[in-house]
Amino acid sequence: MHENRRAFQFGRQRIYNQFLGMASRLTNPGQGSVSGPDRDRLSLVIENFGDPVIVADHTARVTLLDSVSKRLFGSDKAGGEDGIAANRTKLDRYLTAFTFSVLECQDKTISFYDPNLQSEVEYAAHSIKIYDSRGQCAHTVTVLRDCSNSNKVERLQLERRMEMEKFAATGKLAGTIAHEINNPMEAIKNAVYLLRDRVDPASRPIYDALKSETERVTRIVRQMLGLYRNAGTFGSFDLNGVIEDTLTLFSRPLEKARVVVDKRFGQLPAIKGSADQFRQLLSNLVVNAADSMPKGGKLTIRTRYTQSASTGYGQCSLTVADTGTGIPPAIRPAIFDPFVSTKGEKGTGLGLWIVKGIVEGHSGRILVRSTVGRGTIIKIIFPVSPD
Amino acid sequence: MPALATEMEKKAATVLCIDDEQTALHLRQSVLESAGYRVLTAKSGARGMEVFRSQSVHAVVLDYWMADMNGMQVAREIRKLNPKVPIIILSAYGELLDESLGIADLWIRKGEEDPQYLLSSLEELLKNRPIASQRV
Numbered sequence: 001m002h003e004n005r006r007a008f009q010f011g012r013q014r015i016y017n018q019f020l021g022m023a024s025r026l027t028n029p030g031q032g033s034v035s036g037p038d039r040d041r042l043s044l045v046i047e048n049f050g051d052p053v054i055v056a057d058h059t060a061r062v063t064l065l066d067s068v069s070k071r072l073f074g075s076d077k078a079g080g081e082d083g084i085a086a087n088r089t090k091l092d093r094y095l096t097a098f099t100f101s102v103l104e105c106q107d108k109t110i111s112f113y114d115p116n117l118q119s120e121v122e123y124a125a126h127s128i129k130i131y132d133s134r135g136q137c138a139h140t141v142t143v144l145r146d147c148s149n150s151n152k153v154e155r156l157q158l159e160r161r162m163e164m165e166k167f168a169a170t171g172k173l174a175g176t177i178a179h180e181i182n183n184p185m186e187a188i189k190n191a192v193y194l195l196r197d198r199v200d201p202a203s204r205p206i207y208d209a210l211k212s213e214t215e216r217v218t219r220i221v222r223q224m225l226g227l228y229r230n231a232g233t234f235g236s237f238d239l240n241g242v243i244e245d246t247l248t249l250f251s252r253p254l255e256k257a258r259v260v261v262d263k264r265f266g267q268l269p270a271i272k273g274s275a276d277q278f279r280q281l282l283s284n285l286v287v288n289a290a291d292s293m294p295k296g297g298k299l300t301i302r303t304r305y306t307q308s309a310s311t312g313y314g315q316c317s318l319t320v321a322d323t324g325t326g327i328p329p330a331i332r333p334a335i336f337d338p339f340v341s342t343k344g345e346k347g348t349g350l351g352l353w354i355v356k357g358i359v360e361g362h363s364g365r366i367l368v369r370s371t372v373g374r375g376t377i378i379k380i381i382f383p384v385s386p387d
Numbered sequence: 388m389p390a391l392a393t394e395m396e397k398k399a400a401t402v403l404c405i406d407d408e409q410t411a412l413h414l415r416q417s418v419l420e421s422a423g424y425r426v427l428t429a430k431s432g433a434r435g436m437e438v439f440r441s442q443s444v445h446a447v448v449l450d451y452w453m454a455d456m457n458g459m460q461v462a463r464e465i466r467k468l469n470p471k472v473p474i475i476i477l478s479a480y481g482e483l484l485d486e487s488l489g490i491a492d493l494w495i496r497k498g499e500e501d502p503q504y505l506l507s508s509l510e511e512l513l514k515n516r517p518i519a520s521q522r523v
């Protein structure tokens with residue numbers, strides 16, 4: 001889950017300020033307990049915070065871990081890795097000491113084992129108490145900030161590399177499974193084809209279901225294989241050209257769906273990476289955009305290149321925006337996870353997961369902005385090194 | 388006129404199907420027969436070669452993964468005997484593409500394509516080539 005966080009990080013500083021403001025308001029005795037809209041906002045803020053956040057009750061029992069801290073402390077059920085169990089013990093000790101102390105807030109340095117980095121990481125723990133209407137401590141909120149700022153870049157790189165390796169390994173596994181499925185799939189498809197004229201009318205719906213479900217498996221396998229096939233070939237390519245090619249491929253269906261395409265291409269240098277992967281990325285985004293506009297609409301595709309005058313380093317952005325339904329808020333935190341889809345049998349839920357893998361493979365970031373009823377903007381930013 | 392000729396060619400055409408998986412082989416045979424082809428089957432690469440040597444075959448459809456010899460080996464052997472006969476290799480594995488260039492006429496990703504794709508490809512390959520008998 002925490003991988004998605006990067007996508008939402010653009011708003012983090014704002015969220016941090018908001019969080020501190022809200023927390024201090026809530027810690028103010030006489031303001032009532034955490035309830036109603038404040039509580040909803042609090043959980044929203046916690047979920048989008050980016051740093052580990054831990055909420056505990058007045059007995060120092062952990063009541064809420066955001067997804068980042070779940071990574072450090074495991075989910076509700078303890079167990080799993082030794083490092084995580086040790087983290088849990090340390091956390092419990094820390095929380096107990098703070099909760100039963102007279103302090104209203106506290107700052108302390110603690111180190112926890114990071115399962116991704118497989119090493120101890122120093123955190124500045126900042127804890128506050130939240131009081132109920134009678135002025136009793138009802139909750140404690142603890143935020144962990146990573147102190148090893150000096151290593152931050154290295155850590156990000158390491159994390160990114162590990163994520164890429166994970167993605168590559170997942171891709172490979174997905175590919176193997178997909179291939180194994182494709183063998184029997186051919187037989188199944190042949191069987192379905194042979195039955196096409198031999199089905200009595202009463203059994204027709206069953207036959208149709210068999211056929212369409214078989215096609216669904218094909219779509220899942222195709223997405224998985226796409227990921228596998230495109231694993232390797234890195235080179236240098238013209239991104240605007242790749243976009244043109246891909247759009248040509250979709251021009252018919254888009255026209256039919258009454259989607260107007262607005263292209264705004266900037267001057268781009270040659271991009272280092274995999275053109276095939278970008279094709280796959282783009283078609284996934286274009287199909288998603290088109291799916292979100294069943295009554296037609298506008299699809300905007302924009303590219304831009306900006307370069308830092310001092311360092312020569314540049315970055316390229318690719319934006320795909322639609323005027324569609326927007327992403328349902330309930331699934332927003334999970335859209336980059338595999339098999340998350342609202343399209344029922346028409347979607348595999350692998351599209352954005354693949355997009356994320358490709359973007360990370362190019363050291364890029366994804367920003368998502370979506371408003372229900374108005375549309376979705378997906379912006380991909382990746383670095384272009386000079387030479 | 389051309390349509391009629393194609394229909395007749397198809398009627399006359401014999402397809403050799405090679406695969407070591409019985410169920411898959413049987414279903415593929417039925418699909419080809421439903422389109423009017425005469426189908427010979429072989430359950431191994433070696434057996435396939437025997438059939439190819441002894442009978443008149445107009446096209447070969449073979450699986451890449453077989454226990455005894457892989458589809459490429461079979462295709463190469465067949466090419467030695469007859470450089471023109473259309474060969475279609477079926478494989479669930481993508482890596483075959485480069486390797487098969489120049490040997491097989493077509494490589495079909497197993498499971499991803501509908502049976503109609505095999506049928507229309509076969510028809511196309513048989514239309515574009517003079518019908519060759521097994522020996523050159």
Ligand SMILES: Nc1ncnc2c1ncn2[C@@H]1O[C@H](COP(=O)(O)OP(=O)(O)OP(=O)(O)O)[C@@H](O)[C@H]1O
Binds near residue numbers: 288328341350352
């Ligand atoms: N542009 C968009 N507008 C509205 N919702 C979107 C958009 N892009 C993605 N979504 C939502 O995110 C979900 C996940 O998208 P993803 O591309 O991963 O899978 P999918 O589109 O459902 O399946 P597939 O890509 O395999 O067809 C979608 O089901 C949809 O609910």
Ligand SMILES: [Mg+2]
Binds near residue numbers: 287
């Ligand atoms: Mg999609």
